[in-house]
Amino acid sequence: MREKQKFIVLDDKGKQIECEPLFTFESEETKKNYVVYTDNSKDKDGNVRVFASIYEVTDKGNKLLPIKSEKEWKIIETILESIQEETKKAEGN
Numbered sequence: 001m002r003e004k005q006k007f008i009v010l011d012d013k014g015k016q017i018e019c020e021p022l023f024t025f026e027s028e029e030t031k032k033n034y035v036v037y038t039d040n041s042k043d044k045d046g047n048v049r050v051f052a053s054i055y056e057v058t059d060k061g062n063k064l065l066p067i068k069s070e071k072e073w074k075i076i077e078t079i080l081e082s083i084q085e086e087t088k089k090a091e092g093n
Contacts, residue, residue: 007037009064022050023083027075033057034076035064052076 008016019037026033036052043049053064054072067073 007062009039019051024055025079027072029075030072032072034067034072036076036080050080 004020006018006020009019011017017039019039021035021037024033024035032054033056034052035055036050038048038050041049052067052073054067056063056065067076
């Protein structure tokens with residue numbers, strides 16, 4: 001079994017939070033790379049929280065940037081919905 005990859009992000013208060021990447025992709029439309037990840041915390045309804053950021057690979061390492069446009073969020077939401085549907089189909093078999 002492969003060990004899960006982890007990375008650290010800083011919250012708005014400077015606290016380090018360990019996160020696990022779920023998947024990455026490059027959008028042909030925006031020409032940017034994205035990472036969808038979780039800190040494995042749960043919301044008030046018991047759902048695992050999922051986050052997304054733009055990531056850039058630099059000489060100093062990977063850099064996460066906030067997603068600011070509705071267009072980019074819509075791309076990510078569409079991919080997440082597609083993955084959820086595929087997961088439900090796979091679990092049904």
